[in-house]
Amino acid sequence: MDNLQVELQYFLELFLGGLTKGSIYALIALGYTMVYGIIELINFAHGEIYMIGAFTALIIATVLNIMGVNHAALVLLLSAGGAVVYASAYGYTVEKIAYSPLRNAPRLSPLISAIGMSIFLQNYVLLAQTSNFLPFPKLIPEFEFLEPISHIMGSSEFTIICTTSVIMVLLTILIKFTKIGKAMRATAQDKSMALLLGINVNHVISFTFIIGSALAAVGGVLIGSQMGQINFYIGFIAGIKAFTAAVLGGIGSIPGAVLGGLVLGWTESFGTGYISSDYEDVFAFTLLVLILIFKPSGILGRNTSQKV
Amino acid sequence: MTPLKHILRSIMISIWFMFLTFPLMVVYINPLNYTVTWRWKNMIMVGIGTFFASFFWRRFQNRTVGNNDKPSLGQKTLNHIYTSPEISRMLLGVLILFTLSFPFIFSTYQTNVFTTALMYVVLGLGLNIVVGLAGLLDLGYVAFYAVGAYSYALLNHHFGVGFWVALPLGALVAAFFGILLGIPVLRLRGDYLAIVTLGFGEIIRLILENWDKVFFGPSGISNISRPAFFGVELVEKSIPHAIKYMYYLVLLLVLFTIFFVNRLKNSRIGRAWIALREDEIACQAMGINKMRTKLTAFALGATWAGMVGVIFAAKTTFINPASFTFMESAIILSIVVLGGMGSIPGVILGAFFLVLLPEYFRTLGDYRMLAFGASMVIMMVFRPQGLISHIRTKYNFNAKEPLA
Amino acid sequence: MNVILDVKNLTMDFGGVRALNRLDLDIRAGEIVALIGPNGAGKTTFFNCITGIYNPTGGDILVTPPQKKTVRVNGVKPHIVTRMGLARTFQNIRLFQNMTVLENIMIGRHCRTQSEILGALIRGPKTRAEEEHIVHYSYALLKKIGLERQVNEFAKNLPYGDQRRLEIARAMATDPFLLLLDEPAAGLNPQETTDLVDLIHKIRTEDKISILLIEHDMKLVMTLSDRIFVMDYGKKIAQGTPGEIRNNPVVIKAYLGEDSDA
Numbered sequence: 007m008d009n010l011q012v013e014l015q016y017f018l019e020l021f022l023g024g025l026t027k028g029s030i031y032a033l034i035a036l037g038y039t040m041v042y043g044i045i046e047l048i049n050f051a052h053g054e055i056y057m058i059g060a061f062t063a064l065i066i067a068t069v070l071n072i073m074g075v076n077h078a079a080l081v082l083l084l085s086a087g088g089a090v091v092y093a094s095a096y097g098y099t100v101e102k103i104a105y106s107p108l109r110n111a112p113r114l115s116p117l118i119s120a121i122g123m124s125i126f127l128q129n130y131v132l133l134a135q136t137s138n139f140l141p142f143p144k145l146i147p148e149f150e151f152l153e154p155i156s157h158i159m160g161s162s163e164f165t166i167i168c169t170t171s172v173i174m175v176l177l178t179i180l181i182k183f184t185k186i187g188k189a190m191r192a193t194a195q196d197k198s199m200a201l202l203l204g205i206n207v208n209h210v211i212s213f214t215f216i217i218g219s220a221l222a223a224v225g226g227v228l229i230g231s232q233m234g235q236i237n238f239y240i241g242f243i244a245g246i247k248a249f250t251a252a253v254l255g256g257i258g259s260i261p262g263a264v265l266g267g268l269v270l271g272w273t274e275s276f277g278t279g280y281i282s283s284d285y286e287d288v289f290a291f292t293l294l295v296l297i298l299i300f301k302p303s304g305i306l307g308r309n310t311s312q313k314v
Numbered sequence: 315m316t317p318l319k320h321i322l323r324s325i326m327i328s329i330w331f332m333f334l335t336f337p338l339m340v341v342y343i344n345p346l347n348y349t350v351t352w353r354w355k356n357m358i359m360v361g362i363g364t365f366f367a368s369f370f371w372r373r374f375q376n377r378t379v380g381n382n383d384k385p386s387l388g389q390k391t392l393n394h395i396y397t398s399p400e401i402s403r404m405l406l407g408v409l410i411l412f413t414l415s416f417p418f419i420f421s422t423y424q425t426n427v428f429t430t431a432l433m434y435v436v437l438g439l440g441l442n443i444v445v446g447l448a449g450l451l452d453l454g455y456v457a458f459y460a461v462g463a464y465s466y467a468l469l470n471h472h473f474g475v476g477f478w479v480a481l482p483l484g485a486l487v488a489a490f491f492g493i494l495l496g497i498p499v500l501r502l503r504g505d506y507l508a509i510v511t512l513g514f515g516e517i518i519r520l521i522l523e524n525w526d527k528v529f530f531g532p533s534g535i536s537n538i539s540r541p542a543f544f545g546v547e548l549v550e551k552s553i554p555h556a557i558k559y560m561y562y563l564v565l566l567l568v569l570f571t572i573f574f575v576n577r578l579k580n581s582r583i584g585r586a587w588i589a590l591r592e593d594e595i596a597c598q599a600m601g602i603n604k605m606r607t608k609l610t611a612f613a614l615g616a617t618w619a620g621m622v623g624v625i626f627a628a629k630t631t632f633i634n635p636a637s638f639t640f641m642e643s644a645i646i647l648s649i650v651v652l653g654g655m656g657s658i659p660g661v662i663l664g665a666f667f668l669v670l671l672p673e674y675f676r677t678l679g680d681y682r683m684l685a686f687g688a689s690m691v692i693m694m695v696f697r698p699q700g701l702i703s704h705i706r707t708k709y710n711f712n713a714k715e716p717l718a
Numbered sequence: 719m720n721v722i723l724d725v726k727n728l729t730m731d732f733g734g735v736r737a738l739n740r741l742d743l744d745i746r747a748g749e750i751v752a753l754i755g756p757n758g759a760g761k762t763t764f765f766n767c768i769t770g771i772y773n774p775t776g777g778d779i780l781v782t783p784p785q786k787k788t789v790r791v792n793g794v795k796p797h798i799v800t801r802m803g804l805a806r807t808f809q810n811i812r813l814f815q816n817m818t819v820l821e822n823i824m825i826g827r828h829c830r831t832q833s834e835i836l837g838a839l840i841r842g843p844k845t846r847a848e849e850e851h852i853v854h855y856s857y858a859l860l861k862k863i864g865l866e867r868q869v870n871e872f873a874k875n876l877p878y879g880d881q882r883r884l885e886i887a888r889a890m891a892t893d894p895f896l897l898l899l900d901e902p903a904a905g906l907n908p909q910e911t912t913d914l915v916d917l918i919h920k921i922r923t924e925d926k927i928s929i930l931l932i933e934h935d936m937k938l939v940m941t942l943s944d945r946i947f948v949m950d951y952g953k954k955i956a957q958g959t960p961g962e963i964r965n966n967p968v969v970i971k972a973y974l975g976e977d978s979d980a
Contacts (some may be wrong), residue, residue, distance in 0.1 A: 048505060061338060068343040072350055095334055107695045113504065114451065115698040118651045121644050122690025129684040134338045134356075141345050222496070246512070246640075253509055284524040291513035291520070299498045299511045559822050574839055581838030581845075582831055582852070589814045589825045596812035599769060601800035601829025610835060706818050708870040709853060 019158050020279040021272070026163045026232070029170035030273020033057060033225035033247030035255070035263040036177065037097075037218025043194040043258035044214050045109075050120035051100050054127035054220060054244020057238060059093035059223025060142070060230040061131060067143045082145045089223040095218025098212055100127075106208070124242070131238040139237045142230035162232040173221065174264055181260060186213055194258065243287070250294040256304030265305055269293075315699060320372055328365040335360045374696070412590020417558040425561050427673050429629065432564040433622050434665040438649035439571045439658065440618025444658035445647065446704070447584060448611035449591025450500070451508040454515025455646050458488040458616040460522065460638035462623020467535040468528075477628050478543035481621060492613040500608045515643055522635040534634025538627050560629050567625070571690075572620065572658055580707050587611050588656070613654050652693055654700025663701050721782065722747050722896055723768070723804075728777035728914060730767055730952075736762045739952040740777070745896065747784070750922055750929045752897070752939045755949035756972060761932045762809055765898055767894060769806050770796035784895055788932065801829045805894035807885040809901045809932075813908075815874035819865055819884060822873050823856035826891025863887045863917060879910035882915065890921065897921065899931040903938050911938060918942055948972065 034056050039286075041049045075081060098314040104123045108116040149161040181187040192200040193210045201207050230236045247270065255266025270290055277289035297304065339360060342351040417425045437459065444452045462484035469475035469483065499510045509545040522529045540556050541563060549694075586607045589597045598604050627633050645668060653664025672682045693700075723745040730738040737760045745751050753761050773793035782788040783803045791799055805826075826980045831852060837845040846931050851879040860866045863883045868876060876884060882902055889897055902918075903911050915938060921927050933939050939946060940960045948963060950972040956963060963969055 042505075046505070048508065058338070063339045064345070065341050065343055068345050068348070069341060070352055072348050088411050092334070092337060099330070099334060104691045104695070108698060111694070112655075112699040114445070114651055115653070115694045117451075117508075119691050121648070122687045124687070125641075125644075126684060126687030126691065129680060129687060131338060133680055133684060134335075135342065140343075143345070184385040186352060242640075246516070249509065250513065253506070257505075285520065288517055288520045288524070291517045294513045295499075295517070298502060298506050298513075302502050302506050309668065577838050577841060578835065582828060582833050582834075582849070583835055583838055584822060585817075585825055586828055588817060588821075592814040592816055593812050595771065595796075596808065596814065597795035597825070598771075599800060599806055599808075599812075600825050600888065601797045601799045601951070602825070603795075614835065706816075706821065706870075706872075709820055709857075 015158065016279070020275045022159050022163060022167075023274030023279075024170070024272035025268065026166050026271070027275060028251075028268035029166050030225045030229050030244075030267075031248050031251040031270050032234070032264045032267025033170055033173065033221045033228075034244060034266050035251040036260065037258055038249050038254040039255070039260060039263040040190070040214050040218050042252070044190065044197075044211055045116075046113075047103070047105060047116050047120065048249065049105075049215075049218075050117070050245070051104070051123040051127055052097075052218065053243075053248070054124050054131075054243035055093050055097050055100070055219045055241070056222035056226045056244055056248075057236070058096050058127065058131065058226075059089040059219075060226030060236045060240065060246030061135065061225045061238075062092040062223070063089035063230060064140060064142055064236060067145060071143065078145075078147045081143075082147075085145060086224065086227045089227050090220045093223030093226070095217040096127075097215040097222075101212060101215040106211070124245075128238055135238070137238060139235045139260040142234050142236050144234070145227065145231040159201050162228070166228045166232065169224065171226065177217075177221075177260065180217075184212070190214060247287075247290055250290055253294060254297050254304055256306040259304070259306045262304055262306035269305070315611040320369060323366040323372070324365050327368040328361045331364040332357050376589045381485065404527075407692050417561050418433050422557050423552045427670070429557070429561045429564050430673075431666050431669040432561075433629075434646065434649060435568050435662050436564070436571050436622050437619060437646050438653065438661040439568075439575050440615045440622070441646050442650050442656065442661050443575065443578070443587070443618070444611050444615035445650050446661070447579065447591065448587040448608060449504075450608060450612060451504055452511045452612070452615065453640070453643055453647065454511035454513070454518075455506045455619055456638045456640070456643040457511075457515040457518040458492060458619035459623040459626070459642070460518055460635075461488045461491050461616075461635070462620030463633050464529065464535075464623075465620070466624040466627045467538050470538050470627075471535055474539075477539065477624070480512060481624050484624035485617045485620040488623065489613045489617040491611060492616025496609045496612040497605075500605060501613060504537045512640065512643070515603065515638075515640060519635050519638050519640075519687045522638070529635075531635060532636070534632060534636075536632040538631045538633070540631060541628050560625075564625060564629075568619065572662075575658060583607070583610060619710075648690055652690065652700055654702040654704060655701045656704035657700065660700050660702035660704070667701070721745065722748055722784075723930070724778075724780040724782070724788075725768070726778045726780070728764070728767060729775045730763055730772060731775045737952050738767065738774070741949070741952070741954050743947050743957075745930055745955065747895075747926055748922065748926065748928055749944045750918065750931070750942050750944035752946045753930060753932045753949065754934070754936075754939055754946060755955075759949040760952040761949055762900060763805060763952075765900055765932065768799070768800040769804060769898065770794050781896075797829065798924055800892055800894075803893065803895040804898065805889035805892045805896075806898035807882075807889050807900055807902060809904065811878075811881050813873040813881055813885055813888070815872070817873060818870050819873055819876065820853070820856055820860065821858050822884060822888050823891045824852050826888045827852045827855060830893055843939055859887045862920075869877045879906050879913075882906065882910075882914070886917065886921075890925065890927070894927060896928045896930065899929060899933075901932055901934065903933055903935045911935065915942060923969075955974065 034052065037051050037052050037055070038049060041047060043051070059244060063085040066080055066088040070081050100123055104119045105116050108119055146162045148273045152159060152161050152164055181190060189200070189205045189210050189285030190213070192203065192205055193207055197207055200210070230289065248267070251270045252263045253265035253266070254269055255264065270293065273289050274286050278286045336357065339356040340353050342353055343349075416428060420428070437455075441452065441455050444450050444455070463657070465484040465487045466475075466477070466480040469480050475483075495511075495514055499507060502510060523532050541559070586597070586602050589600070589602065590604065590607055594604060626637070649664040649668050650661055652668065654660030668686070672686055675682045675685070678685070721744050723743075725741060725743040728738050728741040729736065741764065742789045743753070753764065755761055763772065766772045766907065768779055770791065770793070777792075779791045780788050781791050781802060781804065789802065791802070810959070814825060817825070819936055833845045833848050857866065857869065860869060865880060865884060865887070868880070873881065873884060882905075886899065886902065888896075903914055906914060908939050918929060919942070922929060931942075943960060946958060946963045947954055948966075948969050955972055956969050958966065
């Protein structure tokens with residue numbers, strides 16, 4: 007009986023661990039999926055935006071700390087807010103410089119440009135700050151009501167799951183019911199038609215990058231606070247994983263990105279928990295390869311037949 | 315736009331960038347001992363730098379808008395060189411003389427660097443078959459390179475297999491992997507293919523890193539034999555000789571690859587690849603077996619990567635998984651795209667550009683990777699077709715009436 | 719004359735939409751047959767089923783190449799169908815835009831030639847002979863359609879009418895016995911249309927190729943075709959000679975709508 011309880015608790019731990027991780031993947035994956043949905047570009051620099059978000063938060067929090075601001079909620083609000091603003095500004099600028107001049111170029115060109123941008127941003131942060139891992143302050147306070155279950159769910163896990171859920175709901179409302187959301191959906195369906203109907207496609211694209219970047223920044227702040235350290239390279243692997251999540255769920259689909267993130271988080275969590283902890287990333291990529299081979303449109307993606 | 319408007323706009327942009335770079339470039343934190351350094355000088359530099367950059371960017375874009383289709387002066391000269399056999403023959407002669415005498419003119423270090431560049435030429439030309447000709451976006455090309463390198467390293471380590479035996483074997487193993495991956499994956503549409511190949515590349519690297527028992531983990535495999543020279547082992551003492559030998563070996567492979575790819579390009583199979591890149595459905599309607607044609611391109615590209623992998627292992631005598639990261643795939647892909655997809659001289663130029671520039675700008679330290687990333691973006695924005703665009707063969711029927 | 723293409727009960731469903739509904743159609747050797755019908759009637763879907771791009775939900779597509787046995791081609795891969803001798807063009811021209819005019823036709827020869835990678839590398843006498851054959855055969859085809867002066871031009875730089883003709887020539891390069899033309903006259907000016915009619919006649923009489931064409935230009939259809947099949951909502955509503963079709967009340971109704979008393 008005791009054994010079963012241990013097993014169950016272990017399972018629950020892995021489940022919640024996967025849920026936490028998956029929520030972060032989902033936050034980043036949304037940026038990929040929205041951008042892909044609109045301009046069919048794999049935005050390789052998206053992981054770097056997430057990294058820049060985390061760095062900005064770290065810098066603001068540290069500066070506030072040195073200035074003697076100790077109010078936890080205020081520090082969290084200012085650093086997370088700053089991260090969101092800066093990440094969005096970077097996302098917007100990256101699109102304007104590296105992608106918008108290439109709207110009509112051959113398909114591979116913006117992809118190469120994106121890879122270049124990713125390399126550039128990584129090295130920019132490396133040069134401007136440091137290549138070392140920096141300790142990330144614990145921005146999320148300990149919640150007292152979580153005390154009794156703290157061995158399976160800490161306050162940062164709790165915060166990550168809650169924040170992500172709220173953001174998903176808000177995003178769904180934004181896409182479904184607001185004017186800009188409708189414009190985004192129209193542009194994703196047919197860019198030239200949207201243009202004919204008087205939608206400013208360039209604005210829509212910029213807006214998509216801004217939203218995606220803001221979400222990535224939130225993810226960056228949350229993960230930094232949970233892991234306790236960051237460096238300039240965290241964006242790369244997170245970016246690839248999040249993209250995997252987006253493809254898994256069906257690229258272009260917003261619920262798909264969330265589902266894909268969660269599936270990926272659980273796969274990794276249970277894979278490392280029950281099989282081997284050395285192969286965390288292998289599980290992720292194997293899942294990706296398998297899904298793409300057997301259901302290329304992803305879990306929630308629509309099967310689009312090619313027009314002849 | 316008038317110059318004044320340009321200036322105003324550039325000022326706005328420079329303010330924007332000063333804002334953008336403020337936290338990362340001005341504030342320097344040390345979270346260990348809680349100190350902050352304010353680097354205001356950086357802000358001024360960013361302001362001035364972006365002002366001029368924006369000013370010239372706008373001028374340049376204004377100039378290039380509208381004549382994107384026209385060949386540039388460089389392109390015209392190149393066309394001229396292509397079409398005039400005397401000039402091209404002369405240039406080729408000079409080039410061959412230079413490359414042949416290179417190890418005797420320059421230092422061992424230079425020769426070594428040049429050998430690396432030549433290896434990337436081969437890698438680029440190999441990937442060019444896949445991406446440039448067949449239009450299959452492969453982001454995990456480095457996996458096949460790793461397969462080749464580890465094939466030789468392991469065969470050498472366990473069984474003492476020599477370089478010359480391992481070279482075809484490594485190529486074969488890589489080709490096998492190419493086919494193995496290609497069969498399920500090549501059905502996928504462009505971007506999906508890109509991601510699957512990327513995932514595959516990462517899986518291979520992670521397996522190399524984590525399966526210690528077989529692949530020796532992150533510490534890699536050392537003491538791999540250098541190639542023997544007609545059965546004669548080159549002793550460690552004569553490293554300069556070994557480097558020279560390696561140089562000629564790679565040069566030979568480059569020449570063979572150029573010859574091969576050039577023949578392929580204008581063959582029945584090569585045309586099918588290009589047609590496949592242009593329009594898959596029309597291609598099938600023309601009786602071309604899509605899967606088979608794609609698979610040949612994919613496997614052939616893998617073969618070449620495998621060969622270079624073996625050479626790489628023999629050249630460095632030490633390999634570990636760190637040499638086979640996604641970054642490596644990205645660089646090889648950039649060589650192809652930057653040089654000009656499908657164009658052989660383009661790929662060669664691209665390889666030299668991307669390998670030699672960072673190498674010779676080592677003095678710039680970490681700035682070289684920054685410049686590398688930036689140049690990829692700038693290149694794509696201003697010249698998306700690459701340095702040298704692909705030119706199709708022209709057929710001349712004026713001389714005599716063809717028999718029909 | 720013997721039947722070379724016999725379609726029986728052909729049905730094609732997309733999800734819940736029935737694009738083709740128990741369609742029957744046959745073509746005899748040497749015929750020019752037209753398939754007409756309002757937009758969305760399922761004509762192009764029919765082509766896609768025959769050429770292997772779609773796998774039909776039901777029915778039979780029987781192909782009888784000259785001096786060969788009858789084969790059922792449902793769900794057979796497109797390239798195999800082409801190798802059997804059915805070649806097609808597309809409604810929205812699908813040329814290889816960044817290849818030259820000659821190369822476009824050379825691609826058409828692909829399925830009738832053999833040389834592989836090793837041959838390309840060694841370039842022995844056999845490969846060279848084959849390559850020469852491809853070039854000359856393709857050039858001869860270009861002369862036939864009058865595009866020999868644009869040999870080295872990129873396909874994308876040709877005027878629209880020439881692109882249509884090039885696509886026909888490319889299909890002919892695969893040595894078909896049946897040519898499927900999807901709206902060959904769409905977007906052509908009157909002069910180009912007249913040239914096209916001549917070309918199609920020539921293909922039938924000189925090259926002995928039968929033709930199935932989808933077309934909206936009724937004048938062209940009436941002058942060219944031996945027989946006409948009319949489709950509407952995925953069904954065959956009529957078939958017959960041009961004279962019969964012209965006066966068929968069902969056809970007139972389908973084209974002009976229910977309430978028309980024309």
